[in-house]
Amino acid sequence: MVTTDRPENVGGLTRKDFVTDQEVRWCPGCGDYSILAQTQRVMPELGIPRENIVFISGIGCSSRLPYYMNTYGFHSIHGRAPTIASGLKASRPELSVWVVTGDGDAFSIGGNHILHVLRRNVDLQIILHNNEIYGLTKGQYSPTSEFGKRTKSSPYGTIDRPLHPLSVAIGAEATFVARAIDIDAHQLAATLDRAARHRGASFVEVYQNCNIFNDGAFAEFAAKEVRADRTILLEHGKPMIFGKEQNKGLRLNGMTFEVVTIGENGVTEADIMVHDETREDPSVAFLLSRMEGPAFPVPVGVIRAVQRPTYDQLMQQQLDEIARAEGPGDLRELFTEGDTWTVE
Amino acid sequence: MTTLTKSSEQPEGREVTELDRVTIRFVGDSGDGMQLAGTQFTKTSAVLGNDISTFPDIPAEIRAPQGSLPGVSGFQVSFSSHDIFTPGDAPDVLVAMNPAALKTNIGDLPRGGILIVNEDEFSETNLKKAAYKDNPLTDGSLSAYRLYKVPITSLTQRALKDTGLTPVQIDRCKNMFALGLTYWMYSRPLDTTIRWVQEKFGKNKAVADANVMAVKAGHAFGETTEMFASHYIVPKAKLKPGLYRNITGNEATALGFITASKLAGRPLFYGSYPITPASDVLHELARLKKFGVRTFQAEDEIAAIGATIGASFGGSLALTGTSGPGLALKSEAIGLAVMVELPLVIMDVQRAGPSTGMPTKTEQADLLQALYGRNGESPVAVVAPATPSDCFNIAIEAFRIAVKYRTPVIFLSDGYLGMGSEPWLVPNVDDLAPIDPDFASDAATFKPYARDPQTGAPPWAIPGTPGLEHRIGGLEKADITGNVSYDPNNHDRMVHLRAEKIERIVQDVPDVEVMGEPGGPLLVLGWGSTYGAITTAVMRAQAQGKKVTSAHLRHLNPLPKNLGEVLRRYDRVLMPEVNLGQLRLIVRGKYLVDAIGLNKVAGRPFTIADIENKITELLG
Ligand code: SF4
Numbered sequence: 001m002v003t004t005d006r007p008e009n010v011g012g013l014t015r016k017d018f019v020t021d022q023e024v025r026w027c028p029g030c031g032d033y034s035i036l037a038q039t040q041r042v043m044p045e046l047g048i049p050r051e052n053i054v055f056i057s058g059i060g061c062s063s064r065l066p067y068y069m070n071t072y073g074f075h076s077i078h079g080r081a082p083t084i085a086s087g088l089k090a091s092r093p094e095l096s097v098w099v100v101t102g103d104g105d106a107f108s109i110g111g112n113h114i115l116h117v118l119r120r121n122v123d124l125q126i127i128l129h130n131n132e133i134y135g136l137t138k139g140q141y142s143p144t145s146e147f148g149k150r151t152k153s154s155p156y157g158t159i160d161r162p163l164h165p166l167s168v169a170i171g172a173e174a175t176f177v178a179r180a181i182d183i184d185a186h187q188l189a190a191t192l193d194r195a196a197r198h199r200g201a202s203f204v205e206v207y208q209n210c211n212i213f214n215d216g217a218f219a220e221f222a223a224k225e226v227r228a229d230r231t232i233l234l235e236h237g238k239p240m241i242f243g244k245e246q247n248k249g250l251r252l253n254g255m256t257f258e259v260v261t262i263g264e265n266g267v268t269e270a271d272i273m274v275h276d277e278t279r280e281d282p283s284v285a286f287l288l289s290r291m292e293g294p295a296f297p298v299p300v301g302v303i304r305a306v307q308r309p310t311y312d313q314l315m316q317q318q319l320d321e322i323a324r325a326e327g328p329g330d331l332r333e334l335f336t337e338g339d340t341w342t343v344e
Numbered sequence: 345m346t347t348l349t350k351s352s353e354q355p356e357g358r359e360v361t362e363l364d365r366v367t368i369r370f371v372g373d374s375g376d377g378m379q380l381a382g383t384q385f386t387k388t389s390a391v392l393g394n395d396i397s398t399f400p401d402i403p404a405e406i407r408a409p410q411g412s413l414p415g416v417s418g419f420q421v422s423f424s425s426h427d428i429f430t431p432g433d434a435p436d437v438l439v440a441m442n443p444a445a446l447k448t449n450i451g452d453l454p455r456g457g458i459l460i461v462n463e464d465e466f467s468e469t470n471l472k473k474a475a476y477k478d479n480p481l482t483d484g485s486l487s488a489y490r491l492y493k494v495p496i497t498s499l500t501q502r503a504l505k506d507t508g509l510t511p512v513q514i515d516r517c518k519n520m521f522a523l524g525l526t527y528w529m530y531s532r533p534l535d536t537t538i539r540w541v542q543e544k545f546g547k548n549k550a551v552a553d554a555n556v557m558a559v560k561a562g563h564a565f566g567e568t569t570e571m572f573a574s575h576y577i578v579p580k581a582k583l584k585p586g587l588y589r590n591i592t593g594n595e596a597t598a599l600g601f602i603t604a605s606k607l608a609g610r611p612l613f614y615g616s617y618p619i620t621p622a623s624d625v626l627h628e629l630a631r632l633k634k635f636g637v638r639t640f641q642a643e644d645e646i647a648a649i650g651a652t653i654g655a656s657f658g659g660s661l662a663l664t665g666t667s668g669p670g671l672a673l674k675s676e677a678i679g680l681a682v683m684v685e686l687p688l689v690i691m692d693v694q695r696a697g698p699s700t701g702m703p704t705k706t707e708q709a710d711l712l713q714a715l716y717g718r719n720g721e722s723p724v725a726v727v728a729p730a731t732p733s734d735c736f737n738i739a740i741e742a743f744r745i746a747v748k749y750r751t752p753v754i755f756l757s758d759g760y761l762g763m764g765s766e767p768w769l770v771p772n773v774d775d776l777a778p779i780d781p782d783f784a785s786d787a788a789t790f791k792p793y794a795r796d797p798q799t800g801a802p803p804w805a806i807p808g809t810p811g812l813e814h815r816i817g818g819l820e821k822a823d824i825t826g827n828v829s830y831d832p833n834n835h836d837r838m839v840h841l842r843a844e845k846i847e848r849i850v851q852d853v854p855d856v857e858v859m860g861e862p863g864g865p866l867l868v869l870g871w872g873s874t875y876g877a878i879t880t881a882v883m884r885a886q887a888q889g890k891k892v893t894s895a896h897l898r899h900l901n902p903l904p905k906n907l908g909e910v911l912r913r914y915d916r917v918l919m920p921e922v923n924l925g926q927l928r929l930i931v932r933g934k935y936l937v938d939a940i941g942l943n944k945v946a947g948r949p950f951t952i953a954d955i956e957n958k959i960t961e962l963l964g
């Protein structure tokens with residue numbers, strides 16, 4: 001059995017081995033295509049036999065993804081994929097279990113489960129396709145839609161404030177928090193790969209364009225022409241520098257970040273904060289999770305990756321310890337616990 | 345006290361009377377240790393060889409004010425020299441530790457019943473807390489009972505004054521004094537309780553000794569005081585030979601599920617959210633991890649069943665448990681399990697509803713929810729144990745069906761069964777048939793929705809099996825291939841296939857048996873926890889020469905295949921249910937039998953008398 005200590009053995013599998021014969025049924029141009037393609041691309045590199053990989057989803061456009069992955073798959077019910085994945089992983093820790101979810105699925109109907117799967121640190125990969133809209137039900141606002149958004153169900157604008165998925169994840173004790181953009185294939189693949197290799201619950205938010213109901217939601221910073229200036233790729237151990245010229249950076253000023261330009265006002269590279277994804281204290285990660293344009297670049301990459309024992313591992317460990325200390329359970333002994341008496 | 349068979353003079357001049365059945369109810373404040381006194385009395389009587397049946401009455405509030413009416417806790421135990429099936433309709437003896445306990449329970453004591461009260465607690469303040477205007481011990485209102493006023497508190501204090509314990513610690517021993525007194529009254533030995541005390545408080549010798557002293561003091565009080573004119577013996581019952589222990593329904597349920605896991609050679613997974621009165625099963629399974637049980641205390645009822653479905657997908661024997669409101673929350677996920685055809689057992693320890701209802705009180709009103717409470721055509725198997733120890737058998741049966749037919753099975757217990765106890769003839773593990781998970785493994789022939797010709801069940805193909813990678817889900821699937829399908833004819837076929845699969849379970853359901861004549865003027869048909877009251881009532885009526893028969897259902901979906909034929913052999917069918925007639929609706933609809941209902945929904949089980957009276961009314 002292959003464990004999460006993944007050998008770098010490709011096993012002769014290629015991307016194509018992870019493609020099913022099912023016709024992909026997302027709207028042409030949907031960001032989900034890219035996420036599917038990068039997921040399929042990353043799989044062979046993990047060296048996990050196909051039969052040990054399981055994709056579990058809830059309900060929504062993104063949740064159709066398991067049908068297109070030639071692994072074990074489970075398209076479940078709205079919001080509940082983390083629960084099914086938790087039960088599977090807790091009982092079969094040797095499997096590589098992935099949760100595919102959307103902003104409505106994970107943070108509206110399934111909000112409770114997201115909190116608990118993260119705090120328990122079940123060793124899963126949770127991929128959030130965040131398109132800031134309800135696509136499958138044809139265009140209502142979601143819990144990540146911007147304040148005031150006009151949609152079919154909010155023709156006069158929404159009056160509820162959106163939440164920041166990564167901030168919620170950090171608040172819920174997530175051990176791995178990252179962000180990617182659907183159209184940045186290379187960085188997306190790298191992030192998925194990192195998520196797969198993390199022991200514990202890996203939470204990845206992918207900004208996914210819904211070109212039918214919320215087209216261009218991320219274009220402001222994700223479009224190729226502006227991406228370098230309006231996003232920042234966080235890399236562990238490297239200063240937080242961004243921009244086409246690689247001359248802008250993030251400096252910590254008291255309890256907030258500020259954008260500075262290297263070479264201006266005496267700022268040198270030494271003033272720029274170095275990214276430490278392993279920092280136990282979540283404060284900096286939290287600041288990064290709330291960072292938004294246009295005043296700030298939008299962070300992408302791995303924001304937080306800390307090591308903590310996983311739920312499935314602890315459960316197994318506890319069972320092993322009990323078995324060692326108490327010996328295997330004996331039914332006869334169990335049946336006759338306490339006072340017994342014999343009737344002749 | 346049902347029969348008085350003989351009396352004799354004892355050397356010290358007091359009468360010993362032999363009885364065949366006695367029911368005692370211990371009642372007091374939640375802090376008075378009444379559950380403990382009751383369970384000790386039960387153990388002692390069981391070890392002595394009586395048949396026993398018990399039921400606790402636990403207050404809904406965890407910490408109601410001391411001495412208040414909502415804070416009253418009780419435990420009823422019935423012990424007998426013959427088979428008994430219920431904890432007794434009404435107590436013969438009521439032991440009341442304070443005015444509130446007296447007030448809430450005296451209504452159940454028949455005239456002439458023995459009433460032992462802790463006289464010391466009838467102070468003005470306590471009387472006020474129980475809303476008594478006058479002291480019932482002196483105003484003559486208890487003249488219909490054989491009242492014994494015993495200063496239990498002060499006698500306990502006196503007996504333990506040299507132990508060096510604090511007044512509070514001494515006060516906690518007064519339940520032991522009361523227990524000792526009842527041991528004397530019913531000629532019970534003290535050794536079972538003394539042994540238990542020493543084990544329980546072994547580390548704290550002073551407390552252990554004090555408890556032993558208190559139980560001995562209570563016993564000595566009965567023996568030496570002139571207060572009691574006679575005491576009693578209840579001879580051993582003639583039970584089936586074998587090794588016995590006392591067991592509650594919830595314990596038997598947990599043991600049954602663990603046994604099923606052993607029989608299947610697959611680990612048990614229990615996903616659950618705490619809820620009264622099902623939490624005992626969670627506690628029991630969490631304690632028994634050495635059997636490889638994985639307990640998952642989920643964030644809510646939905647997560648509990650979700651995790652369970654995940655574990656079932658992975659090949660565990662997957663169980664989720666709850667009570668009525670939780671079953672409502674699990675509905676959508678049960679529908680998913682129906683659709684993906686995975687083995688799953690859902691335990692519902694029913695309580696009084698609707699909504700939060702009365703969590704500590706029993707009811708049978710979740711039957712229709714279990715059968716039909718989901719969207720779409722969503723059939724599941726439903727089974728129900730009849731007695732506390734039967735929970736063991738039915739728990740195994742639930743998994744047998746779930747695994748063989750790849751289906752959710754709802755196990756309908758209730759608060760009365762779960763908390764009630766009776767002696768259990770310990771089964772021989774080797775006599776139990778194995779459960780074959782029969783996982784799919786052959787990639788060449790594997791089709792996710794190909795069905796077994798005999799059972800109609802699809803294969804159980806678990807992750808980790810090479811070549812069997814496939815996708816399941818809540819969307820309708822094409823027959824055989826399991827691909828998503830919106831084809832109208834396919835949907836119609838799948839709806840029928842799923843229904844037919846559940847109907848086929850009938851081939852494994854034993855025919856319903858009757859107790860009494862194979863036909864006649866009246867059949868009393870029951871299910872679940874009404875078994876004890878129905879059986880006793882029908883036996884009594886039969887002993888009086890009445891032409892009445894009973895039958896009991898453990899399988900509620902599908903129903904036994906001979907049921908319709910059995911029902912038609914009787915002129916009338918009476919169906920007692922602790923609901924407004926839920927199974928009766930099914931029986932009338934399915935068999936066109938005009939069954940008569942006996943429906944009492946008071947949060948309590950039927951008394952034997954309830955059913956006897958109805959039989960008399962119908963048969964004259
Ligand atoms: S509705 Fe939007 S999210 Fe859904 S498939 Fe179409 S483009 Fe993608």
